[in-house]
Amino acid sequence: MAWKKYADTQGAHAPSKALYEAGVVPINYSAWPLEQPATQYAALSADIDADVVVIGAGLAGSSVALHLAERGIKTVLLEADQPGAGASGRNAGHIQPYLSSLEPLSAHKDGGRKFVDYFTSHRNIIVDLCAKHGIEADVHQRGMIDAAKKPSADLEKKAKLWQSHGYNIDIIGADTLKNMLGTEVYHYGLLWREGGQVNPYLFTNGMVSAAVKLGAQVYADSRVVACEAAGSNWRVRTATGSVTAAQVVICTSGHTGNDFFPELQHTQYPLVACGLATRPLSAELLAAINPSRSVFTQYPAGLYPIVIDERNRLVSATIPGMGSAQQADKYFAYFLRYLHRTFPATRNANITMESYWTGMTANSSHHYDKCYPKLYQVAKGVHGLMNFGSWGNLQGPMMGMSLAHAIADGRLDDCVLPIEKPVAVRFPGLFETKIRRTLIPIARLADRFDLT
Numbered sequence: 001m002a003w004k005k006y007a008d009t010q011g012a013h014a015p016s017k018a019l020y021e022a023g024v025v026p027i028n029y030s031a032w033p034l035e036q037p038a039t040q041y042a043a044l045s046a047d048i049d050a051d052v053v054v055i056g057a058g059l060a061g062s063s064v065a066l067h068l069a070e071r072g073i074k075t076v077l078l079e080a081d082q083p084g085a086g087a088s089g090r091n092a093g094h095i096q097p098y099l100s101s102l103e104p105l106s107a108h109k110d111g112g113r114k115f116v117d118y119f120t121s122h123r124n125i126i127v128d129l130c131a132k133h134g135i136e137a138d139v140h141q142r143g144m145i146d147a148a149k150k151p152s153a154d155l156e157k158k159a160k161l162w163q164s165h166g167y168n169i170d171i172i173g174a175d176t177l178k179n180m181l182g183t184e185v186y187h188y189g190l191l192w193r194e195g196g197q198v199n200p201y202l203f204t205n206g207m208v209s210a211a212v213k214l215g216a217q218v219y220a221d222s223r224v225v226a227c228e229a230a231g232s233n234w235r236v237r238t239a240t241g242s243v244t245a246a247q248v249v250i251c252t253s254g255h256t257g258n259d260f261f262p263e264l265q266h267t268q269y270p271l272v273a274c275g276l277a278t279r280p281l282s283a284e285l286l287a288a289i290n291p292s293r294s295v296f297t298q299y300p301a302g303l304y305p306i307v308i309d310e311r312n313r314l315v316s317a318t319i320p321g322m323g324s325a326q327q328a329d330k331y332f333a334y335f336l337r338y339l340h341r342t343f344p345a346t347r348n349a350n351i352t353m354e355s356y357w358t359g360m361t362a363n364s365s366h367h368y369d370k371c372y373p374k375l376y377q378v379a380k381g382v383h384g385l386m387n388f389g390s391w392g393n394l395q396g397p398m399m400g401m402s403l404a405h406a407i408a409d410g411r412l413d414d415c416v417l418p419i420e421k422p423v424a425v426r427f428p429g430l431f432e433t434k435i436r437r438t439l440i441p442i443a444r445l446a447d448r449f450d451l452t
């Protein structure tokens with residue numbers, strides 16, 4: 001099939017409402033694949049062996065494969081679709097260099113010290129991997145701004161905390177915000193200098209290409225349908241082949257509804273999110289909207305995060321209402337109204353939508369700020385690395401690297417994530433109901449009537 005960008009969400013060939021709700025509309029609805037798809041990989045068509053088989057080529061699985069291959073471990077990466085087709089090729093492109101709440105880390109044996117140290121030491125991992133492997137993924141560290149309408153003790157506390165970890169953060173006022181963002185709406189904010197943006201589809205595919213160069217084998221259109229014990233090994237089967245390996249790493253995230261190890265799916269609170277991109281904007285408009293081209297989001301609700309990509313498009317994401325994830329025009333209209341309220345120059349401009357899509361996030365808690373990735377052991381030699389919530393751009397590659405190094409060293413306990421047994425969450429629909437039915441609609445009203 002010829003590769004084609006899609007914006008049509010209503011025509012005869014538009015995806016069904018169910019596909020939008022499940023976050024699995026075809027990946028070429030996402031803004032991030034450019035005019036051409038990345039390298040397309042063939043399906044597995046033989047019975048082969050490896051040291052480690054990784055299932056799922058998103059940010060997490062691609063990083064595991066890359067870092068295992070770098071250590072000379074014989075690695076096979078199996079992907080149901082093509083690399084980056086899950087949440088990783090559909091996200092909002094923000095690189096958030098900090099952690100929202102440290103509270104859940106108190107459950108780690110050392111109170112989370114190892115995790116926070118690793119996170120802070122590797123917070124530039126995306127830029128570093130791109131430089132090291134020559135990955136072109138429109139990555140920039142032009143800063144990330146949390147913009148608020150009034151001073152916030154919460155933001156100030158956050159700045160102090162991360163400054164104490166060596167972060168370069170400016171607390172900025174109305175003048176700086178006006179210069180950087182081109183709007184007078186915000187009066188207080190944080191500028192995280194190490195924050196930035198990435199094209200997550202290109203980055204994921206870049207990690208996969210780098211893994212292949214280092215000897216990893218990658219098979220796409222190869223959905224794993226079974227994972228069976230074979231002596232002291234595991235045989236991981238697809239419809240047309242199998243891989244036998246001593247270790248299996250499952251990185252299927254929000255797409256974990258598999259017949260094998262179904263307990264993993266029960267560990268998560270799923271939440272669908274939608275993304276949209278405008279058509280490229282004129283230089284004149286770009287001088288008025290966020291001239292600094294930093295990444296920015298609004299405090300407290302972050303309803304309209306904005307990235308300007310290399311094609312001069314505005315890319316944003318939000319959480320759609322219950323049952324209305326397919327309503328592209330509705331969410332684009334919200335976004336436009338926000339632009340009009342915030343950047344007067346946009347009021348008479350013809351800003352139109354180029355792409356609209358949805359994706360599925362998998363969360364480990366029903367509190368947004370408390371969603372941390374998890375490392376599960378489902379059987380001897382079989383681990384699941386998943387549940388990255390809304391912040392997998394940084395944590396996916398980072399935790400993937402930590403796990404790969406721990407496997408390569410034969411010391412799984414060295415992974416910064418503690419190994420847990422999968423435990424089913426209670427009321428898995430709770431998070432979705434809370435966010436989609438209540439919190440987001442209230443936040444939209446508050447923002448519209450200037451109550452934030």
Ligand SMILES: Cc1cc2nc3c(=O)[nH]c(=O)nc-3n(C[C@H](O)[C@H](O)[C@H](O)COP(=O)(O)OP(=O)(O)OC[C@H]3O[C@@H](n4cnc5c(N)ncnc54)[C@H](O)[C@@H]3O)c2cc1C
Pocket residue numbers: 055056057058059060061078079080081082083084085086087088089090091092093094095096222223224225251252253254255256258272273274275317318358359360361385386387388389390391392393394396
């Ligand atoms: C709209 C949206 C906006 C977001 N914005 C941001 C953001 O700005 N910044 C940020 O850091 N994060 C953001 N996120 C979150 C981020 O995208 C995720 O945390 C991250 O992509 C998760 O990566 P992953 O590798 O765990 O999962 P995925 O990318 O979902 O990868 C899982 C892969 O497993 C494959 N798979 C599933 N089952 C099988 C099987 N049986 N066999 C083989 N393969 C299988 C799937 O096809 C998929 O490719 C956003 C997410 C969405 C949806």
